[in-house]
Amino acid sequence: MTSRLNLKSLSGRIIWGAFAFVLLAIGAITAMWFAGAAQVREQIARVGQNFAGDGGQFTVQTLRVTGFPFAYEAELGNLALAGRDARGTWEWRADRARLTMSPWLGRNIVFDLSGNHRLRTRLGRLPLDLEIAAQKAPGEIQLGSAAAPALYKILPENIRAKELTTGAEMAADRASFQLFIYPPQERKTANNTQAAAGVLVELAGVGLPPAWAKFLGPKLAKLATEIQVLGDVPVPVDRRNIARFREAGGSVEVKSLALEWGPARIDGSGTLTLDAGLQPEASFAARMTGFEETADALVAAGLIRAQEAQGVKLLLSLMARRSDPGRGAEIRVPITIQDRTVYVGPARLARLPQIRW
Numbered sequence: 001m002t003s004r005l006n007l008k009s010l011s012g013r014i015i016w017g018a019f020a021f022v023l024l025a026i027g028a029i030t031a032m033w034f035a036g037a038a039q040v041r042e043q044i045a046r047v048g049q050n051f052a053g054d055g056g057q058f059t060v061q062t063l064r065v066t067g068f069p070f071a072y073e074a075e076l077g078n079l080a081l082a083g084r085d086a087r088g089t090w091e092w093r094a095d096r097a098r099l100t101m102s103p104w105l106g107r108n109i110v111f112d113l114s115g116n117h118r119l120r121t122r123l124g125r126l127p128l129d130l131e132i133a134a135q136k137a138p139g140e141i142q143l144g145s146a147a148a149p150a151l152y153k154i155l156p157e158n159i160r161a162k163e164l165t166t167g168a169e170m171a172a173d174r175a176s177f178q179l180f181i182y183p184p185q186e187r188k189t190a191n192n193t194q195a196a197a198g199v200l201v202e203l204a205g206v207g208l209p210p211a212w213a214k215f216l217g218p219k220l221a222k223l224a225t226e227i228q229v230l231g232d233v234p235v236p237v238d239r240r241n242i243a244r245f246r247e248a249g250g251s252v253e254v255k256s257l258a259l260e261w262g263p264a265r266i267d268g269s270g271t272l273t274l275d276a277g278l279q280p281e282a283s284f285a286a287r288m289t290g291f292e293e294t295a296d297a298l299v300a301a302g303l304i305r306a307q308e309a310q311g312v313k314l315l316l317s318l319m320a321r322r323s324d325p326g327r328g329a330e331i332r333v334p335i336t337i338q339d340r341t342v343y344v345g346p347a348r349l350a351r352l353p354q355i356r357w
Contacts, residue, residue, distance in 0.1 A: 029069055036103050037065040040072045044099070048081060056083030067100070074099040085236045090121040113137040113154065129164040144183060149198075152179040173205030195228040195253075214301050216262030216294065226255040239278065239357035246274040254284070263293030268335070275339075278357055282337040289330045291316045 041063060048058030061078035075098050082091040098112040117132040135158035144150030157174045180198035206220035213219075231250025234241035252272040259266040270284030295309040295316075320329035336343045340352040 033069050033103060037068075037072060040065055040074055040101075044074060044076070048079075052081055052083040053085075056081070058082075070102070072099075072101050072103055085238070088122055091119070093118040107143040109141040109143075111139045111141070113139065113156075127165060131162045131164060133160045134158065144181060146183055149183065150181040152181075153177070168209050169207075170209065171207035172203050175204070176200065176202040195230055196233050197229040199225075199227040199229075201225050201227075216264055216297055216301075221260040222258060223260075224256070224258045228253040228255060237357075242274065242278055242357050246278065257284075262297055263290040265289045270335070272337075279340050279355060280337055280352075282335075284335040285332065286335050287330055287332050291320070291329075291331055 044060075044063065045058065048060075049056070052058045057080075059080045060076050062076070064075045065072055066075070067073035075096070077096055078093075079097060080091065080093045082089065084090070094113065094117045095115040100110045101108065114134050114137040117130075117134075119128070119130040119132065121128050134156040137154060137156040139154035140151070141153075142151040154177050155175070159172045159175060160169070161171070162169045178200040182195055182197065202222070202224040203220070204222055206223065208218055208220060229250070229252055231245055231248050234245040234250070254268075254270050254272065257266075257268050266286060266288045268284050268286035270282055272280055272282045275281050292313050295313050299306050299309045316331055317329065319333070320331050333345050337352070340354065341348055342352065
């Protein structure tokens, strides 16, 4: 009888001990989560202010952190980021933003920037005042390490943009932007031959302004490129940093460039550098298919005469070749930029405006 009582008492102590342990664990996890949530708020404010830079400002009207206990989900309402660079002031505003991260696994951040945005900045010496709306805009930040690059990615869909100064509008069905920042120790080699950053961009279903639509159609089916920056990235982009980038042997490698617009299909690759006046110099190898249909489309648009189109098609057909029996004829031509002049083969095509850094 006594042994049964002792066993029952021991079982009760074990149950109460386990219950107390569970309560302590829940209390510890709760305390850790709320402490982490406070750190998330502080980190958002710190990162925003770092982006704004000296003299800039980061403000959020509402900031709510939820997701207990498995995640931190930060919802930001009416946020604004403003700063100053070599060209003057800039400002970005958004209705909302959402960030999600795990308190227990890794340092990756998932975000959503769908909604309305306002961006005021400058492109060269031209002021830009953009209204941008995206129905969807998921993205991800993978924080880098000593052995792996950092990745910043956003995949917006149903994008609408309007430049308020000129009234120009553009739209796109979907887009993809990816930025890679490589660890410094991986690229400390002679002549800056290692990549400091990489960019992948793809646009699909781009609605063009009327001034462009008259050429080959109102919609750009595809524009995609892969770019690598060899040498330290010149940030902020001003004349002094651009000059340092050039003097250190920096260059931009266009690994691939693909364009599908109306009947035209163009792809190529090449290298972009800067001359002594900090103007672009480039050498590209391009391949084009659908050139006969492109010439006919330009005739239909009234941009060239039928007689001129026949001469162009005859000349291009003499240059064309078929690499695959199942594909149409293609043209391969070198495209170069030198002394602010674009050349297609030996022929001078256009004069570029001077870039004033």
